[in-house]
Amino acid sequence: MRAMPDAIITVDGLGKRYRLGGRRAAYFTLRDAVAGTAGRLAGALRGRGLGAPAEDLWALRDVSFEVRPGEVVGVIGRNGAGKSTLLRILSRITEPTEGRAVLRGRVGSLLEVGTGFHPELTGRENILMSGAILGMRRAEIARRFDEIVAFAGVEKFLDTPCKHYSSGMYVRLGFAVAAHLDPEILLVDEVLAVGDAEFQRKCLGKMGEVARGGRTILFVSHNMMAVENLCSRAVVLSEGRVFLDADAATAVRAHTSGEDGDGGLGPPSRCRSAAGVDSVWFEGPQGRELTAVCGDPLTICMRYEIPGEEDRVDWGMTFYGISGDPLVHFGSMYTCVWEKRLPPKGVICCTIPRLPLAPGRYRLNVSMHKDGVYIDHVVGAATLDVVPGDFYKTGRIPPASDCRVQVDHSWQLRDDGDGR
Ligand SMILES: Nc1ncnc2c1ncn2[C@@H]1O[C@H](COP(=O)(O)OP(=O)(O)O)[C@@H](O)[C@H]1O
Ligand SMILES: [Mg+2]
Incomplete structure (x- = not known):
């Protein structure tokens, strides 16, 4: 590794091995036994035998x-x-293996x-203790105390042991102290995975402030929009290894396109707050549900739920090919201005008169966002098959090896008489 003399964090050949032994085998066996199938139980025992190394x-x-x-x-x-x-090792909660x-x-x-935080200590005591661990003087901590409490919104529970806090309060106080x-x-x-959209915005704002103050931040998130907005660079991990270390936009693209996984057709992975998209489906011209299309009008529907009415919510959908390239994006922020506030529950639909994708299998990522922060982002929310059909109404289509998209077009011959 090329040494960076002025680095504030140096991670060098880091490895962490966990030993999974009898405990894991017993777990699988128990689960299969509960499911009640003797055959599967026998299979589990063969495959992951108790007492296996x-x-x-x-x-x-x-x-x-x-x-x-x-x-x-x-x-x-x-x-x-x-x-x-990785973050546990960096904060000295766990030791690396190598x-x-x-x-x-x-x-x-x-x-x-x-x-x-210590669960038996009160919010007040945990703030003081965190400051002491960070090596701050009492006066310094006292100066920040009110700001922390106000940011976290835990005034009423300052003298309550943290074990009685809701997970939201816990996270709010934790973030306030850390920042x-x-x-x-x-x-x-x-x-950002916990807490409501309002708190997420507050955290992002505060992190931006900390960053502008010249501090160094390592930020783990599934919220790709936040990563792109906040980070100059991102490290993509895949199966424990660095898959890519690049500028934030490039790294986010590698991840959202599924390049760092199995080509993108695995189960969905998501970042969501208290609200989000519950289901996604496709409809054809008469509102009948479909999973395969070709050149017909296509409506993509998303059922969503949010805590209360909202305005300024935007929606996005991106189709990805098998190779992970984003092929086409449909975003309400580009084509539509909502005039109504969004009710707490509903179905949002986007209609495409003629989907221009060539025959093949495609993956869809969907998102719901507000003011530059994802409310929900589902990577791999649905899969759509585009079947060979009469796209050009001529009975002929180009071979799949020639294209990923099919676009309406026409041909003209101009003959100006002198062969030019
Ligand atoms: N304490 C542990 N004991 C055994 N395996 C663990 C432990 N913590 C994490 N793992 C495993 O290590 C891998 C990486 O986990 P983690 O660092 O939590 O991933 P991420 O935060 O990216 O989701 C996973 O396969 C996880 O199951
Ligand atoms: Mg994690």
Whole structure:
């Protein structure tokens, strides 16, 4: 690795191995036994036999990268890619199995809900203790105290032990402490997945402020819009390894297109807040549901639910090909102005007079967003098959090897008489 002399974070050949042994086998056996099928139980025992040698799982392997002071770096990847493991090692909650991580600065971290705070201590006591752990003087902490409490909105529960907090309160206070106690390095894991859209916006605003103050941030998120807005660079993890380390837009594109996974036709993965898209389906001209189309009018419908009426909500859908390329995007922000407030429940539909995709299988990502923040983003929300059909009404279509899209067009001959 090329050494970066002024790096504030150096991650060098980092690996974390978990041993999965009898415990996991027992779990599978029990689950199959509960399901009640003796045959499957026997299969499970053969495949994952009790007493089989312990399995190793490398949650992280050969991970190296460096971060300069003031950089805001996103860490993205599918579920299980190793993002949380990386942040846990950086914040010294877990030891790496191999390699090393060096952080040259005071670290504030907000990892999953439940880490960082002592459940028996009150909100007040946890704030004071977090400050002490960060090496701050009492006067410094006192100066920030009211700001933290106001940001988290936990005034009434300051003297209640944190174990009685809702997960939302826990996260709000955790974020407020991590962001206000002036860390030189801020590690944030998935904070935006919990809490409402309003709090998400507040967190993003605060992180932007911390970033502009010249602090270094490592930000794990499924919220690709937030990563693109906030980060200059992002590291894409896939199965524990660095799949790509690039500018944020390139990294986000590699992830949302499914390049870092199985070509994108796996189960959906999503980032959502309290609200979101519940189901997605396709309808043909007479409103009948369909899964395959060719050149006919296509309506894509999404059933959504949000906590209350909203305005300024926008919708987006992108079709991806098997190779992971985004092929076409339909976004309400480009083509429509909503005049009505959105009711808390409804179905939003987008009609395409003639879908221009060539025969093949396509994956659809859908999103619901407001003021530049995803309310929901479902990667792999639906799959659509475009079947060979009479797109040009001539009975002929080009071979699949020639195109991904089919577009209406016409041909003319101009003969100006002198052969030019
Ligand atoms: N304490 C643990 N024991 C065993 N396996 C773990 C443990 N923590 C994480 N893993 C496994 O390590 C892999 C990476 O997990 P994680 O870092 O949580 O991924 P991500 O945050 O990207 O979803 C997953 O396969 C997960 O099941
Ligand atoms: Mg995680």
